[in-house]
Amino acid sequence: xxxxxxxxxxxxxxxxxxxxxxxxxxxxxxxxxxxxxxxxxxxxxxxxxxxxxxxxxxxxxxxxxxxxxxxxxxxxxxxxxxxxxxxxxxxxxxxxxxxxxxxxxxxxxxxxxxxxxxxxxxxxxxxxxxxxxxxxxxxxxxxxxxxxxxxxxxxxxxxxxxxxxxxxxxxxxxxxxxxxxxxxxxxxxxxxxxxxxxxxxxxxxxxxxxxxxxxxxxxxxxxxxxxxxxxxxxxxxxxxxxxxxxxxxxxxxxxxxxxxxxxxxxxxxxxxxxxxxxxxxxxxxxxxxxxxxxxxxxxxxxxxxxxxxxxxxxxxxxxxxxxxxxxxxxxxxxxxxxxxxxx
Amino acid sequence: xxxxxxxxxxxxxxxxxxxxxxxxxxxxxxxxxxxxxxxxxxxxxxxxxxxxxxxxxxxxxxxxxxxxxxxxxxxxxxxxxxxxxxxxxxxxxxxxxxxxxxxxxxxxxxxxxxxxxxxxxxxxxxxxxxxxxxxxxxxxxxxxxxxxxxxxxxxxxxxxxxxxxxxxxxxxxxxxxxxxxxxxxxxxxxxxxxxxxxxxxxxxxxxxxxxxxxxxxxxxxxxxxxxxxxxxxxxxxxxxxxxxxxxxxxxxxxxxxxxxxxxxxxxxxxxxxxxxxxxxxxxxxxxxxxxxxxxxxxxxxxxxxxxxxxxxxxxxxxxxxxxxxxxxxxxxxxxxxxxxxxx
Numbered sequence: 001x002x003x004x005x006x007x008x009x010x011x012x013x014x015x016x017x018x019x020x021x022x023x024x025x026x027x028x029x030x031x032x033x034x035x036x037x038x039x040x041x042x043x044x045x046x047x048x049x050x051x052x053x054x055x056x057x058x059x060x061x062x063x064x065x066x067x068x069x070x071x072x073x074x075x076x077x078x079x080x081x082x083x084x085x086x087x088x089x090x091x092x093x094x095x096x097x098x099x100x101x102x103x104x105x106x107x108x109x110x111x112x113x114x115x116x117x118x119x120x121x122x123x124x125x126x127x128x129x130x131x132x133x134x135x136x137x138x139x140x141x142x143x144x145x146x147x148x149x150x151x152x153x154x155x156x157x158x159x160x161x162x163x164x165x166x167x168x169x170x171x172x173x174x175x176x177x178x179x180x181x182x183x184x185x186x187x188x189x190x191x192x193x194x195x196x197x198x199x200x201x202x203x204x205x206x207x208x209x210x211x212x213x214x215x216x217x218x219x220x221x222x223x224x225x226x227x228x229x230x231x232x233x234x235x236x237x238x239x240x241x242x243x244x245x246x247x248x249x250x251x252x253x254x255x256x257x258x259x260x261x262x263x264x265x266x267x268x269x270x271x272x273x274x275x276x277x278x279x280x281x282x283x284x285x286x287x288x289x290x291x292x293x294x295x296x297x298x299x300x301x302x303x304x305x306x307x308x309x310x311x312x313x314x315x316x317x318x319x320x321x322x323x324x325x326x327x328x329x330x331x332x333x334x335x336x337x338x339x340x341x342x343x
Numbered sequence: 344x345x346x347x348x349x350x351x352x353x354x355x356x357x358x359x360x361x362x363x364x365x366x367x368x369x370x371x372x373x374x375x376x377x378x379x380x381x382x383x384x385x386x387x388x389x390x391x392x393x394x395x396x397x398x399x400x401x402x403x404x405x406x407x408x409x410x411x412x413x414x415x416x417x418x419x420x421x422x423x424x425x426x427x428x429x430x431x432x433x434x435x436x437x438x439x440x441x442x443x444x445x446x447x448x449x450x451x452x453x454x455x456x457x458x459x460x461x462x463x464x465x466x467x468x469x470x471x472x473x474x475x476x477x478x479x480x481x482x483x484x485x486x487x488x489x490x491x492x493x494x495x496x497x498x499x500x501x502x503x504x505x506x507x508x509x510x511x512x513x514x515x516x517x518x519x520x521x522x523x524x525x526x527x528x529x530x531x532x533x534x535x536x537x538x539x540x541x542x543x544x545x546x547x548x549x550x551x552x553x554x555x556x557x558x559x560x561x562x563x564x565x566x567x568x569x570x571x572x573x574x575x576x577x578x579x580x581x582x583x584x585x586x587x588x589x590x591x592x593x594x595x596x597x598x599x600x601x602x603x604x605x606x607x608x609x610x611x612x613x614x615x616x617x618x619x620x621x622x623x624x625x626x627x628x629x630x631x632x633x634x635x636x637x638x639x640x641x642x643x644x645x646x647x648x649x650x651x652x653x654x655x656x657x658x659x660x661x662x663x664x665x666x667x668x669x670x671x672x673x674x675x676x677x678x679x680x681x682x683x684x685x686x
Contacts, residue, residue: 132590143523146531180486180574188489188571212578216586228531231523232575235555240583243559247475247618251611261607268594268601275590 001316003309004094007036008063008081009101011299017100018044020305025054028310033094035060035081060084066298070104074112082106086113089291096316098283098308100296107144110289117321119328122152123288124227125295126160127234128168128281131218138164138173139223142284143231150193153177153224157204158331159287160222162323167285167314176210176220178229184208190226198224201331241276282311287324292316344659346652347437350379351406351424352444354642360443361387363648368397371653376437378403378424403427409641413447417455425449429456432634439659441626441651443639450487453632460664462671465495466631467570468638469503470577471511471624474561481507481516482566485627486574493536496520496567500547501674502630503565505666510628510657519553519563521572527551533569541567544674584619625654630667635659 005021007014014036021032022045031054034041038059045055062080064073074083082101086109088094099106103125111123127142140160145152157175164173177195179187184195186209198206210219215233225233248269252262262269274280280303283294294312296304348364350357357379364375365388374397377384381402388398405423407416417426425444429452431437442449446468454466470485483503488495500518507516520538522530527538529552541549553562558576568576591612595605605612617623623646626637637655639647 132586133593146523146529178575180489180571180578186489188569191571212575213582213585215579216582228523228534229572229575232521232555232572233579235523236558236576236579237583239556239559240580241587242556243475244584244587247615250476251615252608254611257607258611261604261611264600264604264607265595268597268604272590272594 001030001095001313002093003030003032003312004085004088004097005032005034005305005309006081006085006097006099006101007034007041007057008060009099010296012301013100014041014044016300016302017305019048019302020300020309021055022048022050023302023306024309025050027306028313030054030313031056032309033058035085036063037061058084064102064105066102068102068105070102070108071112073102073105074109083109083113086110086291086293089293090114095292096312097291097293098296098305098312099293100298100300100305103143103295103298106293106295107286110286110291110293114289114291114293117288117290117325117328119332120155120288122148122155123286124152124156124159125284126163126287127230127284129215129223129234129237130275130281132216132275134218135170136168136281137215137218137221137223138168139225139230139234140287141225141227141230142234143227144286145227147228148190148226150190150197153190153194153226154197154201154331155288155328157198157201157206157222157224158327159324160224161204162327163285163287163315163320164222166318166320166323170221172205173221174207175204175222175224176207178212178215178223178225178233179209180211182209182211194224203327203330245273245276280307283308285312285315290321292321344373344438344656345436346373346375346655347428347431347440348375348377348648348652349424349428349440349442349444350377350384350400351403352442353639355644356443357384357387359643359645360648362391362645363643363652364398365391365393366645366649367652368393370649371656373397373656374399375652376401378428379406380404401427407445407448409445411445411448413445413451414455416445416448417452426452426456429453429634429636432636433457438635439655440634440636441639441648441655442636443641443643443648446486446638446641449636449638450629453629453634453636457632457634457636460631460633460668460671462675463498463631465491465498466629467495467499467502468627469506469630470573470627472558472566472577472580473619473624475559475618477561478513479511479624480558480561480564480566481511482568482573482577483630484568484570484573485577486570487629488570490571491533491569493533493540496533496537496569497540497544497674498631498671500541500544500549500565500567501670502667503567504547505670506628506630506658506663507565509661509663509666513564515548516564517550518547518565518567519550521555521558521566521568521576522552523554525552525554537567546670546673588616588619623650626651628655628658633664635664
């Protein structure tokens with residue numbers, strides 16, 4: 001398998017990206033192609049020992065920046081590491097693309113260049129959501145679609161279930177719809193209508209609404225919502241974890257007794273910090289486009305890059321995209337969609 | 344001042360409600376009238392020593408339940424503790440109403456019986472949002488309006504600022520609009536339009552969009568969003584705090600060394616738990632109705648009841664409602680609103 005890695009995306013490019021590629025290549029048999037400024041990337045690579053048959057560089061002359069307008073950037077920066085990577089996936093010259101770059105551009109580029117899976121209205125970003133002391137959930141949409149129609153949420157639930165089952169290996173995953181009450185009549189009109197669509201779909205293991213309070217405890221395997229809500233959930237979770245770790249650090253260094261206690265607990269504190277560490281979980285696949293593209297956090301460390309590469313491999317290998325295509329066809333044949341379109 | 348207390352609302356009524364009233368009455372000079380089943384409440388009161396000139400009971404024969412449909416319940420259960428309380432506020436027979444009952448019913452009842460402040464479209468629930476190691480923020484709307492128009496968010500920002508300044512004593516509070524990006528063009532159409540309205544309002548200290556990641560660190564004093572988003576933020580924060588405390592408990596009791604460390608840190612751990620404790624912060628005022636009504640958490644403890652009563656007093660005393668009325672009048676005169684209505 002050939003993995004394409006955007007060497008120029010994210011806050012820590014190319015340093016951490018290259019280091020992560022080197023680390024990953026020691027654990028996998030697959031080939032990694034790093035896309036980006038040849039001089040910069042080769043200079044980084046020169047710092048490490050690595051198998052030259054497994055890592056190569058493809059030169060690209062442009063970079064899509066965080067502040068670039070997504071669609072414009074994709075259209076204009078044809079020789080950017082990101083666009084070249086997506087084009088290569090489209091031509092079958094790579095099996096998986098991993099990027100820490102501009103999320104909107106990666107989403108737009110994948111949609112424009114690779115195209116949507118037939119019958120799908122909106123591709124989505126699926127993000128692993130860490131559950132403290134439990135198995136991670138998958139959050140779809142994690143921020144790609146700020147505005148959604150009920151039908152999009154059915155698409156997200158379907159794609160998320162397939163990804164959870166196929167790539168993350170959890171069979172018959174429990175799907176929950178994010179809402180502000182457990183009862184089915186609750187919420188805004190989007191969630192009320194989406195609830196009815198999800199309920200009517202026998203193909204999903206839909207467990208009803210999930211309240212935000214129950215998400216961190218792992219109430220469901222696939223957390224479905226619009227991208228605005230998904231982004232709020234993901235970012236607030238990060239912010240809370242950060243605030244709490246900061247408070248722990250402050251409290252546990254106040255005075256000699258506390259410091260002694262903290263010393264005795266240092267192993268446990270490290271384990272707790274690890275539980276919050278997104279870098280262990282791999283990246284966020286863009287679901288619904290005709291090729292495996294995975295987004296990493298913009299501030300990904302080498303460890304995160306390594307994990308995203310390794311954990312992304314099953315997305316390319318397991319034929320997820322054809323399973324999604326088949327499943328969406330079955331759904332579109334169902335009455336439920338045509339009746340919702342009439343509303 | 345006469346404080347009306349819904350003796351029948353919430354999961355722990357009347358036990359914790361009555362106990363909280365007794366505790367509060369020891370700290371304030373004001374009179375407390377507990378509304379509800381006279382036999383039940385008097386039986387609870389009999390357990391305590393209290394000043395009989397400061398606590399009395401007003402018998403009501405009905406109870407609005409958690410599962411009742413709000414508007415129906417308000418219309419049909421005329422002799423419920425909640426409806427009687429709101430009616431008394433409307434007739435000037437009480438200065439503040441505190442209830443842990445059905446939020447929707449309290450909101451609907453207050454709106455129907457007391458009426459909206461002139462010029463206001465949507466009353467909102469404002470909830471104190473705890474900031475670990477810092478001053479609490481105020482979240483508006485915390486869940487009353489699942490669906491909002493941009494103009495409603497301007498109303499929420501205005502009312503929240505006034506409440507923060509007048510009742511919580513923080514002058515010129517910084518207002519942040521919850522959004523999925525810091526830049527003003529980000530988000531769904533609601534947030535994009537609301538951003539423009541807030542920006543055009545010179546009367547507010549608007550600091551722009553606030554990302555969910557920055558909310559727990561206290562990025563702004565008044566957090567403005569629609570009620571769907573607000574409920575997600577509030578509940579997810581609760582859920583995260585709960586999950587983390589559970590993890591700490593688990594980790595810190597694994598093995599003898601950890602237990603010893605935890606023993607040395609017991610004071611600090613208690614302080615941390617306190618920082619998460621909503622019961623210290625008082626209740627959530629319903630802003631925008633013509634009378635001071637405060638909602639408590641459904642599972643309020645006696646301590647929470649006590650704090651809600653005590654911290655609710657300035658809402659009644661400070662003439663918040665007339666300040667809001669004046670401010671809304673000024674806003675409605677501004678061009679910005681008429682131009683937004685044209686869109």
